[in-house]
Amino acid sequence: MSAHRRPLNVRWLAAGGAAVLAGIIGVALLLQTGGSACAAPPSTTTKSGKATFYDLAGTSGNCSFEVPSDDLYVALGPAEYSEGAACGAYLDVTGPKGKVRVKVFDSCPECEAGHLDLSRTAFKKIGAEVDGIISIKYKLVTNPSVPAPITVRIKEGASQYWFAARIDNHANLLSSVKVANSGGSFKAAYRTDYNYWLIDSGAGSGPYKIKITDVYGNTATLSGIDMDPGTVQKTSVTMSGGSSTVTSKSSSSSSSSSAASSSKKASASAKPKASVSASASASSAPPVESATTEPAVTNEALVNLAAGEPTAAASCG
Template identity: 75%
Template sequence: MSAHRPKFTARWLAAGGAAVLAGIIGVAMMLTNGGSACAAPPSTTTKTGKATFYDLAGTSGNCSFEVPADDLYVALGPSQYSEGASCGAYLDVTGPKGKVRVKVFDSCPECPAGHLDLSRTAFKKIGDEIDGIIPIKYKLVTNPSTPAPISVRIKEGASQYWFAARIDNHANLLSSVKVASGGGAFKTAHRTDYNYWLIDAGAGPGPYKIKITDVYGNTATLTGIRMSPGTVQKTGVRIAGGSTTVTSKTTAPTVKATTSPAASPAAKKPAAATPPPSVPASAEVDPLLESAVAEPEPTQPLVDLAAAPSSC
Protein backbone atom coordinates (compact mmCIF):
# COMPACT_ATOMS: atom_id res chain seq x y z
CA MET A 1 0.00 0.00 0.00
CA SER A 2 1.28 3.42 -0.80
CA ALA A 3 1.52 5.73 2.15
CA HIS A 4 0.17 8.48 -0.09
CA ARG A 5 -2.83 6.58 -1.37
CA PRO A 6 -6.09 8.47 -1.89
CA LYS A 7 -9.04 7.70 0.33
CA PHE A 8 -10.59 4.62 -1.26
CA THR A 9 -14.25 4.51 -2.15
CA ALA A 10 -14.12 0.96 -0.76
CA ARG A 11 -13.71 2.44 2.72
CA TRP A 12 -17.24 3.76 2.43
CA LEU A 13 -18.56 0.58 0.83
CA ALA A 14 -17.22 -1.34 3.79
CA ALA A 15 -19.80 0.34 6.01
CA GLY A 16 -22.67 -0.78 3.80
CA GLY A 17 -23.38 -3.95 1.89
CA ALA A 18 -19.99 -5.55 2.47
CA ALA A 19 -20.42 -5.41 6.24
CA VAL A 20 -23.90 -6.89 6.02
CA LEU A 21 -22.59 -9.73 3.84
CA ALA A 22 -19.75 -10.37 6.29
CA GLY A 23 -22.27 -10.52 9.10
CA ILE A 24 -24.37 -13.09 7.25
CA ILE A 25 -21.28 -15.22 6.68
CA GLY A 26 -20.39 -14.85 10.37
CA VAL A 27 -23.84 -16.06 11.42
CA ALA A 28 -23.55 -19.10 9.18
CA MET A 29 -20.14 -19.96 10.63
CA MET A 30 -21.42 -19.57 14.18
CA LEU A 31 -24.33 -21.91 13.51
CA THR A 32 -22.01 -24.44 11.91
CA ASN A 33 -19.37 -24.41 14.63
CA GLY A 34 -21.69 -23.87 17.59
CA GLY A 35 -19.03 -21.65 19.16
CA SER A 36 -19.29 -18.53 21.28
CA ALA A 37 -17.05 -15.54 21.86
CA CYS A 38 -15.00 -15.08 25.01
CA ALA A 39 -16.59 -13.09 27.83
CA ALA A 40 -13.63 -10.96 28.86
CA PRO A 41 -12.55 -7.33 28.41
CA PRO A 42 -10.13 -6.69 25.55
CA SER A 43 -6.44 -7.27 26.19
CA THR A 44 -4.05 -4.39 26.67
CA THR A 45 -0.90 -6.35 25.92
CA THR A 46 1.57 -4.77 23.52
CA LYS A 47 1.65 -6.21 19.99
CA THR A 48 3.81 -5.57 16.94
CA GLY A 49 2.71 -4.50 13.50
CA LYS A 50 3.28 -1.87 10.84
CA ALA A 51 1.93 1.59 10.12
CA THR A 52 1.20 3.63 7.02
CA PHE A 53 -0.60 6.96 6.73
CA TYR A 54 -3.40 8.55 4.73
CA ASP A 55 -5.19 11.87 4.27
CA LEU A 56 -8.94 12.38 4.69
CA ALA A 57 -9.17 14.74 1.70
CA GLY A 58 -12.07 16.70 3.18
CA THR A 59 -14.11 13.71 4.33
CA SER A 60 -14.72 12.06 7.68
CA GLY A 61 -14.12 8.50 8.84
CA ASN A 62 -16.47 5.55 9.11
CA CYS A 63 -16.91 6.18 12.85
CA SER A 64 -18.85 9.38 11.96
CA PHE A 65 -16.79 11.50 14.37
CA GLU A 66 -15.63 15.03 13.73
CA VAL A 67 -11.90 15.12 13.00
CA PRO A 68 -9.99 15.31 16.31
CA ALA A 69 -8.61 18.78 17.01
CA ASP A 70 -5.09 17.35 17.36
CA ASP A 71 -5.45 15.43 14.06
CA LEU A 72 -4.29 12.20 15.75
CA TYR A 73 -6.39 9.26 14.58
CA VAL A 74 -6.17 5.77 13.11
CA ALA A 75 -8.04 3.56 10.66
CA LEU A 76 -8.23 -0.17 11.40
CA GLY A 77 -8.68 -3.21 9.20
CA PRO A 78 -12.02 -5.08 9.15
CA SER A 79 -11.21 -7.61 11.89
CA GLN A 80 -10.12 -4.90 14.32
CA TYR A 81 -12.61 -2.22 13.27
CA SER A 82 -15.28 -4.90 13.84
CA GLU A 83 -18.17 -3.07 12.21
CA GLY A 84 -17.74 -0.03 14.43
CA ALA A 85 -17.28 -1.74 17.82
CA SER A 86 -13.79 -0.23 18.22
CA CYS A 87 -14.82 3.36 17.38
CA GLY A 88 -13.74 5.91 19.97
CA ALA A 89 -11.10 3.73 21.64
CA TYR A 90 -7.51 4.94 21.97
CA LEU A 91 -4.27 3.19 21.03
CA ASP A 92 -0.72 4.01 22.08
CA VAL A 93 1.49 3.46 19.04
CA THR A 94 5.30 3.40 19.24
CA GLY A 95 7.50 3.79 16.17
CA PRO A 96 11.16 4.52 15.38
CA LYS A 97 10.92 8.15 16.57
CA GLY A 98 8.67 7.85 19.61
CA LYS A 99 5.11 7.26 20.80
CA VAL A 100 1.74 8.77 19.88
CA ARG A 101 -1.79 8.23 21.18
CA VAL A 102 -4.46 7.98 18.48
CA LYS A 103 -8.23 7.70 18.43
CA VAL A 104 -9.95 4.93 16.45
CA PHE A 105 -11.70 7.01 13.82
CA ASP A 106 -12.01 5.07 10.58
CA SER A 107 -11.87 1.69 8.85
CA CYS A 108 -9.28 0.51 6.34
CA PRO A 109 -10.82 -2.29 4.23
CA GLU A 110 -7.49 -3.38 2.77
CA CYS A 111 -5.59 -3.52 6.10
CA PRO A 112 -4.99 -6.89 7.81
CA ALA A 113 -4.87 -7.11 11.61
CA GLY A 114 -1.81 -5.33 12.95
CA HIS A 115 -1.64 -2.87 10.04
CA LEU A 116 -2.56 0.56 11.40
CA ASP A 117 -3.29 3.35 8.92
CA LEU A 118 -2.50 6.56 10.78
CA SER A 119 -3.25 10.17 10.04
CA ARG A 120 -0.27 11.87 8.44
CA THR A 121 0.17 14.00 11.57
CA ALA A 122 0.32 10.92 13.82
CA PHE A 123 2.68 9.07 11.49
CA LYS A 124 5.16 11.96 11.44
CA LYS A 125 5.36 11.91 15.24
CA ILE A 126 6.73 8.36 15.28
CA GLY A 127 8.44 7.94 11.89
CA ASP A 128 9.83 9.70 8.85
CA GLU A 129 7.19 10.50 6.27
CA ILE A 130 9.54 9.52 3.45
CA ASP A 131 9.66 5.91 4.72
CA GLY A 132 5.96 5.36 4.05
CA ILE A 133 5.79 2.13 6.08
CA ILE A 134 7.32 1.71 9.53
CA PRO A 135 7.44 -1.07 12.15
CA ILE A 136 5.39 -0.33 15.27
CA LYS A 137 4.26 -1.60 18.64
CA TYR A 138 0.77 -0.74 19.82
CA LYS A 139 -1.66 -1.40 22.65
CA LEU A 140 -5.17 -0.50 23.71
CA VAL A 141 -5.33 2.23 26.37
CA THR A 142 -7.47 1.68 29.47
CA ASN A 143 -9.30 4.72 30.90
CA PRO A 144 -7.60 7.27 28.62
CA SER A 145 -8.19 10.96 29.16
CA THR A 146 -10.47 12.57 26.59
CA PRO A 147 -10.34 16.11 25.16
CA ALA A 148 -13.85 16.86 26.43
CA PRO A 149 -16.72 15.26 28.36
CA ILE A 150 -19.15 12.90 26.66
CA SER A 151 -21.25 14.34 23.84
CA VAL A 152 -24.28 13.05 21.96
CA ARG A 153 -25.21 13.70 18.34
CA ILE A 154 -28.71 12.81 17.18
CA LYS A 155 -28.65 11.75 13.54
CA GLU A 156 -30.41 13.58 10.73
CA GLY A 157 -33.73 11.90 10.01
CA ALA A 158 -34.19 10.69 13.59
CA SER A 159 -37.53 11.24 15.31
CA GLN A 160 -39.61 9.82 18.14
CA TYR A 161 -40.27 6.87 15.81
CA TRP A 162 -36.62 6.12 14.85
CA PHE A 163 -33.84 6.88 17.32
CA ALA A 164 -30.20 7.22 16.23
CA ALA A 165 -27.42 8.75 18.32
CA ARG A 166 -23.63 8.87 18.20
CA ILE A 167 -21.75 8.90 21.50
CA ASP A 168 -18.31 10.55 21.61
CA ASN A 169 -15.56 10.98 24.21
CA HIS A 170 -16.49 7.78 26.07
CA ALA A 171 -12.79 6.83 26.51
CA ASN A 172 -13.12 3.01 26.74
CA LEU A 173 -14.88 0.68 24.33
CA LEU A 174 -18.64 0.74 24.86
CA SER A 175 -20.60 -2.44 25.51
CA SER A 176 -24.17 -1.09 25.69
CA VAL A 177 -26.34 1.99 25.27
CA LYS A 178 -29.87 2.31 26.65
CA VAL A 179 -32.33 5.13 26.12
CA ALA A 180 -35.40 6.27 28.05
CA SER A 181 -37.79 9.04 27.06
CA GLY A 182 -39.23 11.16 29.86
CA GLY A 183 -40.13 8.86 32.73
CA GLY A 184 -40.39 5.79 30.50
CA ALA A 185 -38.47 2.53 30.67
CA PHE A 186 -35.03 2.11 29.15
CA LYS A 187 -34.78 0.54 25.68
CA THR A 188 -31.60 -1.13 24.45
CA ALA A 189 -29.99 0.36 21.32
CA HIS A 190 -27.89 -1.54 18.79
CA ARG A 191 -24.77 -0.16 17.15
CA THR A 192 -24.30 0.24 13.41
CA ASP A 193 -21.04 -0.10 11.50
CA TYR A 194 -21.01 3.69 11.09
CA ASN A 195 -21.07 4.06 14.92
CA TYR A 196 -24.61 5.28 15.56
CA TRP A 197 -26.72 3.55 18.20
CA LEU A 198 -30.22 2.81 16.88
CA ILE A 199 -33.62 1.94 18.27
CA ASP A 200 -35.55 1.07 15.13
CA ALA A 201 -38.99 1.46 16.72
CA GLY A 202 -38.01 4.80 18.27
CA ALA A 203 -37.53 5.89 21.87
CA GLY A 204 -40.31 8.47 22.13
CA PRO A 205 -40.20 12.27 21.85
CA GLY A 206 -37.67 12.93 24.63
CA PRO A 207 -36.05 14.53 26.47
CA TYR A 208 -33.91 11.43 26.90
CA LYS A 209 -31.86 9.72 29.53
CA ILE A 210 -29.04 7.76 27.90
CA LYS A 211 -27.24 5.15 29.98
CA ILE A 212 -23.92 4.01 28.58
CA THR A 213 -21.78 1.13 29.86
CA ASP A 214 -18.19 0.41 28.89
CA VAL A 215 -16.35 -2.91 28.74
CA TYR A 216 -15.11 -2.55 32.31
CA GLY A 217 -18.58 -2.06 33.76
CA ASN A 218 -18.31 1.71 34.21
CA THR A 219 -21.63 3.45 33.62
CA ALA A 220 -22.79 7.01 33.10
CA THR A 221 -26.29 8.39 32.69
CA LEU A 222 -26.72 11.42 30.44
CA THR A 223 -29.88 13.43 31.04
CA GLY A 224 -31.74 16.17 29.23
CA ILE A 225 -30.75 15.01 25.74
CA ARG A 226 -33.15 16.46 23.19
CA MET A 227 -34.44 15.21 19.85
CA SER A 228 -32.37 17.75 17.93
CA PRO A 229 -31.04 16.06 14.78
CA GLY A 230 -27.74 17.23 13.37
CA THR A 231 -26.43 18.93 16.51
CA VAL A 232 -23.80 17.94 19.04
CA GLN A 233 -25.15 18.09 22.59
CA LYS A 234 -22.36 18.51 25.12
CA THR A 235 -22.55 17.17 28.67
CA GLY A 236 -20.41 17.54 31.76
CA VAL A 237 -19.99 13.78 32.19
CA ARG A 238 -16.87 11.65 31.87
CA ILE A 239 -16.81 7.88 32.27
CA ALA A 240 -13.74 6.09 33.68
CA GLY A 241 -12.47 4.48 36.86
CA GLY A 242 -11.25 0.93 36.32
CA SER A 243 -13.89 -1.64 37.20
CA THR A 244 -15.77 0.65 39.59
CA THR A 245 -19.24 1.77 38.57
CA VAL A 246 -19.32 5.54 38.17
CA THR A 247 -22.84 6.83 37.64
CA SER A 248 -23.20 10.52 36.85
CA LYS A 249 -25.78 12.93 35.58
CA THR A 250 -25.38 15.86 33.26
CA THR A 251 -26.05 19.46 33.89
CA ALA A 252 -28.25 21.14 31.31
CA PRO A 253 -26.61 20.23 27.99
CA THR A 254 -25.47 22.86 25.57
CA VAL A 255 -26.08 22.35 21.87
CA LYS A 256 -23.54 23.10 19.18
CA ALA A 257 -24.81 23.19 15.63
CA THR A 258 -22.68 21.19 13.24
CA THR A 259 -22.72 20.20 9.66
CA SER A 260 -23.24 16.51 9.13
CA PRO A 261 -19.92 14.68 8.89
CA ALA A 262 -19.38 12.68 5.74
CA ALA A 263 -20.61 9.20 6.44
CA SER A 264 -21.07 5.81 4.95
CA PRO A 265 -23.88 5.13 2.44
CA ALA A 266 -25.90 3.64 5.26
CA ALA A 267 -25.57 6.87 7.22
CA LYS A 268 -26.84 8.93 4.29
CA LYS A 269 -30.20 7.21 3.98
CA PRO A 270 -33.23 9.53 3.80
CA ALA A 271 -35.31 9.99 6.91
CA ALA A 272 -38.03 7.60 5.76
CA ALA A 273 -35.64 4.75 5.09
CA THR A 274 -34.71 2.16 7.69
CA PRO A 275 -30.96 1.50 7.95
CA PRO A 276 -29.81 -2.08 7.52
CA PRO A 277 -29.90 -4.08 10.75
CA SER A 278 -26.70 -4.36 12.75
CA VAL A 279 -25.18 -7.80 13.10
CA PRO A 280 -25.81 -9.14 16.63
CA ALA A 281 -22.88 -9.87 18.92
CA SER A 282 -23.56 -13.61 18.78
CA ALA A 283 -22.71 -13.57 15.08
CA GLU A 284 -19.07 -12.65 15.62
CA VAL A 285 -16.56 -15.49 15.27
CA ASP A 286 -13.35 -13.71 14.25
CA PRO A 287 -10.59 -14.80 16.67
CA LEU A 288 -9.61 -11.16 17.23
CA LEU A 289 -13.01 -10.36 18.70
CA GLU A 290 -13.99 -10.80 22.32
CA SER A 291 -17.42 -10.27 23.83
CA ALA A 292 -18.34 -9.06 27.27
CA VAL A 293 -21.75 -8.50 28.81
CA ALA A 294 -21.88 -5.72 31.38
CA GLU A 295 -25.66 -6.16 31.77
CA PRO A 296 -28.09 -9.03 31.11
CA GLU A 297 -29.12 -7.79 27.66
CA PRO A 298 -27.08 -8.83 24.59
CA THR A 299 -24.46 -6.23 23.71
CA GLN A 300 -22.21 -5.38 20.79
CA PRO A 301 -18.97 -7.34 20.21
CA LEU A 302 -15.90 -6.01 21.96
CA VAL A 303 -12.71 -5.79 20.01
CA ASP A 304 -9.39 -7.10 21.29
CA LEU A 305 -7.35 -4.47 19.49
CA ALA A 306 -3.98 -5.58 20.80
CA ALA A 307 -4.10 -9.25 21.71
CA ALA A 308 -3.28 -12.43 19.88
CA PRO A 309 -6.19 -14.64 18.71
CA SER A 310 -8.15 -15.99 21.64
CA SER A 311 -7.70 -19.61 22.69
CA CYS A 312 -11.04 -20.02 24.44
Protein backbone atom coordinates in the same frame (compact mmCIF):
# COMPACT_ATOMS: atom_id res chain seq x y z
CA MET B 1 -31.78 4.51 6.58
CA SER B 2 -28.54 4.29 4.66
CA ALA B 3 -25.32 3.57 6.54
CA HIS B 4 -22.45 6.03 6.61
CA ARG B 5 -19.89 4.80 4.13
CA ARG B 6 -16.30 5.91 3.84
CA PRO B 7 -15.34 7.20 0.38
CA LEU B 8 -12.18 6.02 -1.30
CA ASN B 9 -9.25 7.98 0.13
CA VAL B 10 -5.70 8.36 -1.09
CA ARG B 11 -3.38 6.28 1.09
CA TRP B 12 0.22 7.29 0.98
CA LEU B 13 3.08 4.83 0.81
CA ALA B 14 6.19 6.81 -0.06
CA ALA B 15 8.65 4.63 -1.89
CA GLY B 16 11.58 6.36 -3.56
CA GLY B 17 9.69 9.65 -3.15
CA ALA B 18 6.57 8.42 -5.00
CA ALA B 19 3.14 7.94 -3.41
CA VAL B 20 1.39 4.64 -4.14
CA LEU B 21 -1.76 3.04 -2.86
CA ALA B 22 -1.23 1.11 0.35
CA GLY B 23 -2.33 -2.30 1.47
CA ILE B 24 -3.50 -5.66 0.15
CA ILE B 25 -6.89 -7.23 0.71
CA GLY B 26 -6.43 -9.24 3.95
CA VAL B 27 -7.46 -12.81 3.28
CA ALA B 28 -6.00 -13.59 6.69
CA LEU B 29 -9.05 -11.78 8.10
CA LEU B 30 -11.27 -14.70 7.22
CA LEU B 31 -12.08 -17.36 9.78
CA GLN B 32 -10.89 -20.83 9.01
CA THR B 33 -14.48 -21.96 9.37
CA GLY B 34 -17.38 -20.14 7.81
CA GLY B 35 -15.35 -17.55 5.91
CA SER B 36 -16.63 -14.50 7.83
CA ALA B 37 -14.28 -11.75 8.96
CA CYS B 38 -12.99 -11.95 12.55
CA ALA B 39 -14.39 -9.33 14.88
CA ALA B 40 -11.71 -8.55 17.43
CA PRO B 41 -11.15 -4.97 18.60
CA PRO B 42 -7.60 -4.12 19.74
CA SER B 43 -6.65 -5.42 23.20
CA THR B 44 -4.40 -4.21 26.02
CA THR B 45 -1.88 -6.84 24.97
CA THR B 46 0.98 -5.24 23.02
CA LYS B 47 0.98 -6.37 19.39
CA SER B 48 3.44 -5.90 16.54
CA GLY B 49 2.43 -4.64 13.12
CA LYS B 50 2.98 -1.96 10.53
CA ALA B 51 1.69 1.55 9.95
CA THR B 52 0.97 3.67 6.90
CA PHE B 53 -0.75 7.04 6.69
CA TYR B 54 -3.57 8.68 4.76
CA ASP B 55 -5.38 11.98 4.29
CA LEU B 56 -9.10 12.34 5.04
CA ALA B 57 -9.95 14.45 1.99
CA GLY B 58 -12.99 16.00 3.64
CA THR B 59 -14.65 12.91 5.13
CA SER B 60 -15.46 12.33 8.79
CA GLY B 61 -14.47 8.66 8.70
CA ASN B 62 -16.59 5.59 9.33
CA CYS B 63 -16.90 6.24 13.06
CA SER B 64 -18.86 9.43 12.23
CA PHE B 65 -16.77 11.55 14.60
CA GLU B 66 -15.59 15.11 14.10
CA VAL B 67 -11.86 15.22 13.32
CA PRO B 68 -9.89 15.36 16.61
CA SER B 69 -8.46 18.81 17.28
CA ASP B 70 -4.97 17.33 17.61
CA ASP B 71 -5.36 15.46 14.28
CA LEU B 72 -4.23 12.21 15.93
CA TYR B 73 -6.40 9.33 14.73
CA VAL B 74 -6.23 5.86 13.19
CA ALA B 75 -8.16 3.71 10.73
CA LEU B 76 -8.33 -0.02 11.45
CA GLY B 77 -8.80 -2.99 9.17
CA PRO B 78 -12.08 -4.97 9.23
CA ALA B 79 -10.85 -7.44 11.88
CA GLU B 80 -9.93 -4.82 14.48
CA TYR B 81 -12.50 -2.21 13.46
CA SER B 82 -14.97 -4.95 14.36
CA GLU B 83 -18.01 -3.40 12.67
CA GLY B 84 -17.68 -0.23 14.74
CA ALA B 85 -16.99 -1.82 18.14
CA ALA B 86 -13.53 -0.18 18.30
CA CYS B 87 -14.77 3.35 17.54
CA GLY B 88 -13.81 5.95 20.13
CA ALA B 89 -11.16 3.84 21.84
CA TYR B 90 -7.52 4.96 22.02
CA LEU B 91 -4.34 3.14 21.00
CA ASP B 92 -0.75 3.78 22.02
CA VAL B 93 1.40 3.24 18.93
CA THR B 94 5.19 3.04 19.12
CA GLY B 95 7.40 3.47 16.06
CA PRO B 96 11.04 4.23 15.23
CA LYS B 97 10.83 7.82 16.53
CA GLY B 98 8.71 7.34 19.63
CA LYS B 99 5.11 6.87 20.79
CA VAL B 100 1.81 8.53 19.89
CA ARG B 101 -1.73 8.08 21.22
CA VAL B 102 -4.44 7.96 18.56
CA LYS B 103 -8.23 7.76 18.56
CA VAL B 104 -9.97 5.00 16.59
CA PHE B 105 -11.73 7.15 14.02
CA ASP B 106 -12.12 5.23 10.78
CA SER B 107 -12.04 1.88 9.00
CA CYS B 108 -9.49 0.76 6.43
CA PRO B 109 -11.15 -1.91 4.25
CA GLU B 110 -7.89 -3.03 2.65
CA CYS B 111 -5.86 -3.26 5.89
CA GLU B 112 -5.18 -6.69 7.33
CA ALA B 113 -5.02 -7.26 11.10
CA GLY B 114 -1.98 -5.46 12.52
CA HIS B 115 -1.91 -2.83 9.77
CA LEU B 116 -2.78 0.59 11.21
CA ASP B 117 -3.50 3.47 8.86
CA LEU B 118 -2.60 6.61 10.81
CA SER B 119 -3.31 10.25 10.16
CA ARG B 120 -0.33 11.93 8.53
CA THR B 121 0.21 13.97 11.71
CA ALA B 122 0.33 10.86 13.91
CA PHE B 123 2.61 8.99 11.50
CA LYS B 124 5.16 11.82 11.45
CA LYS B 125 5.40 11.71 15.25
CA ILE B 126 6.70 8.13 15.21
CA GLY B 127 8.30 7.71 11.79
CA ALA B 128 9.76 9.45 8.77
CA GLU B 129 7.11 10.47 6.26
CA VAL B 130 9.38 9.52 3.35
CA ASP B 131 9.41 5.88 4.53
CA GLY B 132 5.67 5.54 3.97
CA ILE B 133 5.46 2.29 5.94
CA ILE B 134 7.07 1.51 9.31
CA SER B 135 7.15 -1.29 11.86
CA ILE B 136 5.19 -0.57 15.03
CA LYS B 137 3.95 -1.94 18.33
CA TYR B 138 0.51 -0.95 19.59
CA LYS B 139 -2.04 -1.65 22.32
CA LEU B 140 -5.42 -0.51 23.60
CA VAL B 141 -5.32 2.16 26.33
CA THR B 142 -7.41 1.58 29.47
CA ASN B 143 -9.16 4.65 30.93
CA PRO B 144 -7.46 7.18 28.63
CA SER B 145 -7.85 10.91 29.11
CA VAL B 146 -10.36 12.45 26.71
CA PRO B 147 -10.48 16.04 25.44
CA ALA B 148 -13.97 16.80 26.79
CA PRO B 149 -16.95 15.22 28.59
CA ILE B 150 -19.28 12.84 26.77
CA THR B 151 -21.31 14.19 23.87
CA VAL B 152 -24.37 12.84 22.06
CA ARG B 153 -25.32 13.46 18.45
CA ILE B 154 -28.74 12.41 17.14
CA LYS B 155 -28.50 11.36 13.50
CA GLU B 156 -30.22 13.23 10.68
CA GLY B 157 -33.51 11.52 9.84
CA ALA B 158 -34.08 10.30 13.40
CA SER B 159 -37.49 10.84 15.00
CA GLN B 160 -39.69 9.48 17.76
CA TYR B 161 -40.22 6.46 15.49
CA TRP B 162 -36.53 5.73 14.67
CA PHE B 163 -33.80 6.45 17.20
CA ALA B 164 -30.12 6.85 16.22
CA ALA B 165 -27.41 8.41 18.41
CA ARG B 166 -23.63 8.67 18.32
CA ILE B 167 -21.76 8.74 21.64
CA ASP B 168 -18.33 10.41 21.81
CA ASN B 169 -15.62 10.88 24.46
CA HIS B 170 -16.54 7.66 26.28
CA ALA B 171 -12.83 6.69 26.54
CA ASN B 172 -13.12 2.89 26.81
CA LEU B 173 -14.80 0.42 24.47
CA LEU B 174 -18.57 0.57 24.91
CA SER B 175 -20.52 -2.61 25.55
CA SER B 176 -24.10 -1.32 25.65
CA VAL B 177 -26.35 1.70 25.22
CA LYS B 178 -29.89 1.88 26.59
CA VAL B 179 -32.42 4.65 26.02
CA ALA B 180 -35.50 5.73 27.95
CA ASN B 181 -38.05 8.34 26.93
CA SER B 182 -39.34 10.70 29.60
CA GLY B 183 -41.15 8.52 32.14
CA GLY B 184 -40.58 5.34 30.11
CA SER B 185 -38.53 2.18 30.58
CA PHE B 186 -35.11 1.60 29.05
CA LYS B 187 -34.76 0.00 25.62
CA ALA B 188 -31.53 -1.55 24.36
CA ALA B 189 -29.95 0.01 21.27
CA TYR B 190 -27.69 -1.83 18.85
CA ARG B 191 -24.50 -0.49 17.28
CA THR B 192 -24.01 -0.02 13.54
CA ASP B 193 -20.73 -0.20 11.65
CA TYR B 194 -20.89 3.59 11.25
CA ASN B 195 -20.95 3.98 15.06
CA TYR B 196 -24.52 5.05 15.68
CA TRP B 197 -26.67 3.25 18.24
CA LEU B 198 -30.12 2.45 16.82
CA ILE B 199 -33.57 1.49 18.05
CA ASP B 200 -35.58 0.69 14.95
CA SER B 201 -38.94 1.08 16.68
CA GLY B 202 -37.94 4.45 18.12
CA ALA B 203 -37.71 5.66 21.70
CA GLY B 204 -40.41 8.33 21.76
CA SER B 205 -40.08 12.05 21.29
CA GLY B 206 -37.69 12.77 24.16
CA PRO B 207 -36.10 14.21 26.11
CA TYR B 208 -34.15 11.01 26.77
CA LYS B 209 -32.07 9.32 29.39
CA ILE B 210 -29.23 7.40 27.76
CA LYS B 211 -27.41 4.82 29.89
CA ILE B 212 -24.01 3.79 28.54
CA THR B 213 -21.82 0.96 29.84
CA ASP B 214 -18.21 0.27 28.95
CA VAL B 215 -16.44 -3.10 28.86
CA TYR B 216 -15.15 -2.62 32.42
CA GLY B 217 -18.64 -2.18 33.86
CA ASN B 218 -18.51 1.60 34.27
CA THR B 219 -21.90 3.18 33.61
CA ALA B 220 -23.15 6.72 33.15
CA THR B 221 -26.65 8.06 32.60
CA LEU B 222 -26.97 11.09 30.33
CA SER B 223 -30.19 13.01 31.03
CA GLY B 224 -32.05 15.67 29.10
CA ILE B 225 -30.92 14.59 25.62
CA ASP B 226 -33.23 16.15 23.04
CA MET B 227 -34.46 14.86 19.69
CA ASP B 228 -32.34 17.44 17.85
CA PRO B 229 -30.84 15.75 14.77
CA GLY B 230 -27.45 16.99 13.59
CA THR B 231 -26.55 18.84 16.79
CA VAL B 232 -23.71 17.80 19.09
CA GLN B 233 -25.21 17.89 22.59
CA LYS B 234 -22.68 18.42 25.37
CA THR B 235 -22.93 16.81 28.79
CA SER B 236 -20.90 17.22 31.98
CA VAL B 237 -20.17 13.49 32.32
CA THR B 238 -16.88 11.61 32.03
CA MET B 239 -16.22 7.86 32.20
CA SER B 240 -12.45 7.67 32.44
CA GLY B 241 -9.81 7.42 35.15
CA GLY B 242 -11.11 4.48 37.16
CA SER B 243 -12.48 0.98 36.70
CA SER B 244 -15.53 1.34 38.93
CA THR B 245 -16.40 5.02 39.29
CA VAL B 246 -17.64 7.81 37.09
CA THR B 247 -17.09 11.48 37.87
CA SER B 248 -18.94 14.56 36.70
CA LYS B 249 -17.10 17.65 35.48
CA SER B 250 -18.03 20.97 33.96
CA SER B 251 -18.66 21.02 30.24
CA SER B 252 -15.92 22.34 27.98
CA SER B 253 -16.43 25.99 27.08
CA SER B 254 -15.31 25.42 23.51
CA SER B 255 -18.04 25.14 20.90
CA SER B 256 -18.77 21.81 19.22
CA SER B 257 -19.07 21.35 15.49
CA SER B 258 -21.29 18.89 13.72
CA ALA B 259 -19.88 16.00 11.72
CA ALA B 260 -18.76 16.59 8.15
CA SER B 261 -21.83 14.78 6.86
CA SER B 262 -24.16 17.03 8.88
CA SER B 263 -26.10 19.86 7.27
CA LYS B 264 -26.69 21.50 10.61
CA LYS B 265 -24.23 23.31 12.90
CA ALA B 266 -24.07 22.52 16.61
CA SER B 267 -26.21 24.86 18.68
CA ALA B 268 -24.12 27.57 20.32
CA SER B 269 -26.58 27.68 23.19
CA ALA B 270 -26.22 24.00 24.10
CA LYS B 271 -25.71 23.66 27.83
CA PRO B 272 -24.49 20.81 30.02
CA LYS B 273 -27.57 18.90 31.07
CA ALA B 274 -26.49 15.43 32.06
CA SER B 275 -26.78 13.65 35.34
CA VAL B 276 -24.42 10.83 36.23
CA SER B 277 -24.70 7.48 37.94
CA ALA B 278 -21.97 4.94 38.57
CA SER B 279 -21.87 1.18 38.78
CA ALA B 280 -19.05 -1.33 39.08
CA SER B 281 -20.91 -3.97 37.12
CA ALA B 282 -22.92 -3.90 33.91
CA SER B 283 -25.01 -6.75 35.32
CA SER B 284 -26.55 -4.39 37.89
CA ALA B 285 -28.48 -2.52 35.19
CA PRO B 286 -32.27 -2.85 35.23
CA PRO B 287 -33.95 -5.24 32.76
CA VAL B 288 -34.44 -3.81 29.28
CA GLU B 289 -36.10 -4.83 26.04
CA SER B 290 -34.03 -6.83 23.61
CA ALA B 291 -32.38 -5.00 20.72
CA THR B 292 -33.84 -5.72 17.30
CA THR B 293 -30.42 -6.65 15.91
CA GLU B 294 -27.65 -8.44 17.79
CA PRO B 295 -24.16 -6.86 17.81
CA ALA B 296 -21.47 -8.74 15.89
CA VAL B 297 -19.46 -9.15 19.09
CA THR B 298 -21.08 -9.95 22.44
CA ASN B 299 -20.43 -7.81 25.50
CA GLU B 300 -18.61 -10.72 27.15
CA ALA B 301 -16.38 -11.04 24.11
CA LEU B 302 -15.56 -7.32 24.20
CA VAL B 303 -14.53 -7.53 27.85
CA ASN B 304 -12.25 -10.48 27.14
CA LEU B 305 -10.82 -8.82 24.05
CA ALA B 306 -9.99 -5.64 25.95
CA ALA B 307 -8.06 -7.78 28.41
CA GLY B 308 -6.32 -9.62 25.60
CA GLU B 309 -8.13 -12.90 26.16
CA PRO B 310 -9.40 -14.99 23.22
CA THR B 311 -13.11 -15.82 23.00
CA ALA B 312 -15.13 -18.24 20.97
CA ALA B 313 -17.23 -15.38 19.64
CA ALA B 314 -14.32 -13.45 18.24
CA SER B 315 -11.42 -15.83 17.78
CA CYS B 316 -9.24 -15.48 14.71
CA GLY B 317 -7.73 -18.88 14.76
